[in-house]
Amino acid sequence: MPDPSAGFSLETVSNLGADLLDGVAPRLVTIHGRRRGTSSGFLWRPGLIVTAEEAVEADEDVTVTRPDGSQVSASLVGRDPSTDIALLRIEEQPLADFEFSPSDSLRAGHLVFTAGRHLEGLTAALGIVALASGPWRSLRGGVIDRRIHLDVRLDFQSEGGVALDTNGRIMGMTVLGPRGRVLVIPSDTIERVAPQLLEKGRVARGYLGLGLQPVRIDRAAADAAGLAEPRGLIVISVDQDGPGQKADIRQGDILVRWNADAVPSVRYVYRLLGPESVGQAVDLGILRAGEHMTLAVEIWERPKPQ
Template sequence: MPDPSTGFSLDAISNHVADLLDGIAPRLVTVHGRRRGTSSGFHWRPGLIVTAEEALEADGDVTITRPDGSQVSASLVGRDPSTDIALLRTEEQPLEEIVFGPTDGLRTGHLVLAVGRMPEGLSAALGIVALAGGPWKSLRGGHIDRRIHLDLRLNFQSEGGVALDTSARIVGMTVLGPRGRVLVIPSETIERVAPQLLDKGRVARGYLGLGLQPIRIDKAAADAAGLAEPRGLIVVSVDQDGPGQKAGIRQGDILVRWNADVLPSVRRVYTLLGPESVGRSVNLGIVRTGAHMTLAVEIRERPKPQ
């Protein structure tokens, strides 16, 4: 049993966790954006709420339940599927802008409190950081500043809520990853993406204007292109006036290299077309009717969906 003289006791831990919940409670809301249920969100700036993009099923108005139980409408300001961040606008509340806590000091084994708001009230789960890694790319090509996994069970209605460290700092937003794994979208990612959503409604992504599918290619052509594996990405469509079309890429061409790197999958191309790619030039290695060539393509920003 812990020695009470050290100040480390179950009562002290219990009261500290409850105090953390009391401190964050005014910022947490319930987001009615799913057909069958709700998710969570939190006030970022006056009148602006951050939530999990994956939990929003529509681009129209949604309903917010505030901490006092009242409901108000909210409109979508912007969403970024690649980082799972969405921004909503609603009636202003007397809350200051959030000061996020950095995640660079977060280590495996640190305690983290995941807090959301269900229609019945606050929900909380206390767990440890199971993984604290470096930057990574999401399956949708988004740049996430740190890979943080939590060892706790998160109710789906708490997705879009906050992750608090033991100093009551918000270190990110909790979301559900593959196989029910609980991930944290780090504070640094939110601080980078949310202002872009507020400004433009979306995060700029690179655009080649090409429809691609994986394909196996002739071994002789693969050898000529210096490929260890006879694989590439065939161009099945070329957008008119797109960067690829302007560079001379044709339907039926096979992409095999991005600068010096091979292209093992369409997903790899998608991850390479992140926000930082816009405006840059890339040399694409092409196999056309058995011959290998290189075409320079200037990456443009993906057009806004109509």
């Protein structure tokens, strides 16, 4: 145990936690949604709020409770489901500048404070970094700069709040992942995605213009195509004037390769259609009426939803 004479005490730790929360309180807001209830967010820049994308519905007018307790309407600037980041705009008020804490120094075992804002007031929790590793792709294909899991309890109302290092700096946004796991969308990802949302309202994603569905194929056809598993993706729809149609891909074709790699699932293809894929040309291995062929396709940017 630390020596109390060296200046360590539970009261010191307790006061430190409260001071960290006080320091971030002027940035924490409550997001009011029609169907999901409330969640948290934080002021990124004057008049601009970062929050969890799944907490904001595209077609609704959002209300925000500001740090001073006043409620204002917010408009949706942009959203990126693949990284779970949304950007809202409210009436601008004076706001001190801040710098995110980079996440690259975070290690398993480090202590982390989480903070959000409920209708009743501020919320806080103290947790530990359960996992800190390198970049990963979300189930929706977005690149998250670091995989950070926290051993801490987080409720829906606190989702979209912040994760703080022990110096009180914001190192990311807290969200709920699969099976209730608490994840941190790191500061590196927010700094990369939020400016794109501010400029364009969305993050560009690749587009093939094809509807795909998993299918098992004949073993002989799989062997002829050099596949370890007799699986592919059947084309169930082709968008009019889309990149797939331009490349002569037809309904009923079976996609078996992306360049030299097999395509085990629709999710796998979706993950390949990230922002970096736009403008690239790929060779798609196709089975058509038992015949193997290769078609070159240029990946377009996904059209903006109407």
